[in-house]
Amino acid sequence: MNNPFMPHEAEVIARHEETADLFSIQLRLTDPVIQSQYRFAPGQFNMLYLPGMGEVPVSIVSDPDDIHIIDHTIRKVGSVTNNLGRLQVGDRLGLRGPYGRGWPVVEAEGTDLVIVTGGLGCAPSVSLIDYVLRCQARYGHVHIIQGVKHSNDFIWHARYDLWRQYPNVEVWLTADAGDALWPWHIGPVTQFFDQLDIDPQRTSVMMCGPEGMMKAVVQDMRQRAVPDKRIWFSMERNVQCAVGSCGRCQLGAKFVCKDGPVFNYDELAPYWGHKGA
Amino acid sequence: MNRQRFLPRERFQSLIDQLKAAGYDVVGPQVRDHAIVFDALTKVEQLPIGITDEQAPGRYRLEKSESRRCFDWATGAQAIKPMTFVARETLWQSERLPGGGISFHDTLTETRPVAIIGVRACDLAALSIHDHHFMRGAHPDPQYSQRRQSLFLIAVHCMRSAATCFCTATGDGPQARSGYDLVLSELDTGFILEAHTGRGLDIVLQMETEAVTAEQTEQADAGILRAARQQHRTLPAGPLQEKLVSAVEHPHWQTLNDRCLSCGNCTAVCPTCFCQTHVDEISLDGQQASHVRQWESCFNPDHSHIHGIVIRSERSHRYRQWLTHKFGTWEEQFGRSGCVGCGRCITWCPVGIDVTGELAVLCKRNEP
Structure with missing residues (x-):
């Protein structure tokens, strides 16, 4: 065996x-x-x-x-x-x-994408963005929103510059705090949402980062009537075995390692936002 | 032939002998350190003859009983879980090679066939859950599978419940209904043997047994009924997943925060708890490492640790995780509750927290 x-x-x-x-x-x-x-x-x-x-x-x-x-x-x-x-x-x-189960790249075909990442949360979404931009004909408009704690934490400048040059792609960058040379925005990632021209019924939201940030994004996107099943996030829990055996990554009834790490809001709604869940 | 045969008490040793002759290492219950534990068994005299257990929240005592029975007790702290899901074992080893490379080695060794005498209905139900967890997923567990497949199980119907038993509430006992090779009904004069597998029948056929009388069958049925009637703990009407998940902010969790010591005894004695820690242990010269799996408890803060954050930092979070998983979200994962009604978590809780009582409070506001 x-x-x-x-x-x-x-x-x-x-x-x-x-x-x-x-x-x-x-x-x-x-x-x-x-x-x-x-x-x-x-x-x-x-x-x-x-x-x-x-x-x-x-x-x-x-x-x-x-x-x-x-x-x-x-x-x-x-x-x-x-x-x-x-x-x-x-x-x-x-x-x-x-x-694990990755991003819903097939389910999201035909929709506009809002990809929100916080801090190093961008790491799991880099391969997603690379994939989406290579198969761009299958998706609509792509909004990439990246937030960092401090402007010094921002990495991959060249990648974001490259993504910005694609047609139908918008890149929004923000830091909670920035030094004098930070050319982008200051404040939370949610500050851009009013400027996004999205049709909630044909938009998929995918996010990764600190749970506090994701909580704010979920709340905002649900208020904008994006369907619960189209709001996706990548979760983090303790993982020892990665194959659903050790029990350490459990989040409600889900094993983050095999049922996730990517979930939609509908799947985690009963546990979402409760401290210690 | 009728699959039921009677084995007089004075010939009970022949069961052990027959299992040994068939190539099995025999394991059974015996008294050690004032508790009943399962260990290697060669003689009937090693069994807890004339011993009974008195159990209550936070209390476990062995006492002498009037009878000569071997199984006139309910449950010990452990039964068969450590024989399949081992408390500590090496999963694989790594070795540094002279050129800087690393090689990886399997550590699976041959296991001997083991026959366990005296498996209770609750523990069979728990074993069935572990079979599902460790063997039926996309990545079957080699260690568990090998040990599990080497087992020959001789169940015993419970004829006496401890005060902490509630298997009638979970539907798992006191009668052992499936998942064994042979089952025993213990009467004062001997045992009714019933084979449920071909290899179980082979063992019975080798032994000098007698026909079962109608009176003996009646005595056995009455014993099981008596054990069922001795139980008084109940569970809220299920399914409980929705009730418990929606009780996530119930104020009662705070009272558990104040009482629970977070010691993890409940998870250690629970026959269905399966959480693990995987650690690497390195040799003194740094050349070899063993990747070891050991039992872990969700009451340990480190259980939910991620890069500097403890997700379940409060005891109330950890108690909620344990109870909600065991009685609630387990249903979605395994198609049934994670509780088999053995009552061990009640007995071995040092402050006597009784899950049935806690569930009654937590689920009350949702009852119609």
């Missing part, structure tokens, strides 16, 4: 320091057969492993159509992520995945 908990060896192909506590690593599974079979959908995640340290769940940032590499952007918060941040090109680690 296949051991669902055991990682495969992966190699660091490239690394990049994004900010003082954010870094990106590019990985490749060392077994060419396993790498060639590896496919993921935007919004799914991998488990990354360091010997003696353990595993962490990390969303996949790279382009789902690039079958040769796997990109992760990670914030250094605990022992595993801090030590992942010390890996150099050529170093080895463990990887298993991809896991």
Whole structure:
């Protein structure tokens, strides 16, 4: 019987320091057969492993159509992520995945998209945006709204500049606090919603970031009559096994690792917004 | 032949002998440290003969009974869960290679066939839930599956309930109805044996047994009925998922915050709790690591920890998570309640919190 908990060896192909506590690593599974079979959908995640340290769940940032590499952007918060941040090109680690249900790229076809991200919440949505812009004919207008705590936290300038050049794409950037050179807005992501020219009945909202931000966006979008089943978000909970066994990621009746991490509001409504749920 | 046969008490050892002859390691209940535990069994004399248990919220005592029966008690703190979902086990190992690479190894080893004597209806129901959880998903658990498939189960119908038992309320007992190879009805003079599988029948056929009399069958039925009538704890009318989920902000959770010690005893003794922590343990030279799974409790703040945040930071959140999951959201996940009515969480709670009483309060405002 296949051991669902055991990682495969992966190699660091490239690394990049994004900010003082954010870094990106590019990985490749060392077994060419396993790498060639590896496919993921935007919004799914991998488990990354360091010997003696353990595993962490990390969303996949790279382009789902690039079958040769796997990109992760990670914030250094605990022992595993801090030590992942010390890996150099050529170093080895463990990887298993991809896991979970990603973004509803098929269900959202034919609708306008409002993609709202907060902080590093943009990481799970980067591959979504890359995918959507490559298949742009299947979607309507795309609004990309990114909020950060401080303007110094904003990464991927080039990516946002590129996205801004696409037709029918609007990019809105805001920081809770910014330095003098921050050219964009100050304040919460919801400040732009009045300026969005959306038809609620043919709009899909997808968001990722701190739960407080997502709560505000959900409330606003529901008031604008966007259907509950078209308001999507990526949730975070403790994940140990990633296959629905360890019970740690439960949110109401859902296992975030296998039923999510992407859910629509209708699915989580009974638990939404209750502290400790 | 009739699948029911009578085995006189003085020949009960022949069941253990026959199971051993068929290649099984035999496990059964016995008294240790003032409690009934399951362990290797070679002789009938090791069974808790003439022992009964007195249970109440926060209380468990063994006492001598008048009878010579082996199963005249209800439940110990643990029964068969640790034999399939092991409290601590290695899932795989990693090794650093000289060139800087990492290799990964499976640690699954052969398990011996095990026959367990004395499995109760509540524990069979819990085992069936764990089978669903560990074996029927998209990623079957190799460790659990291997142990589970090596089991031969000899159930026993309960003829005596503890004061904390409420399996009649969950519909799981006191009669063992499915999921076993053989079942015993214990009478003063011996046991009615009933085979439910071919291999169970094979064991019975090897033994010197007698025809079952109508009087013996009546005694067995009366015993099960007596155990059912001894139970007085009830549950609110189900399904409970909607009732509990909609009670998420009920003020009663705060009273649990004040009483619950968050010790996790309830989750440790619960036969259906399945939460786990996976940790990596490294050798002194740093070359090998074992990835170990151990039981975890949702009463531990670390259970819901994510990058510097504890989602369920209050005891009330954690108690709510446990109770709402066990009796409510479990229904959506498994098609039934996560409670089998064994009452262990009531007995082993050091402050005697009684889930049936808490549920009555929490679900009351929603009752018609």
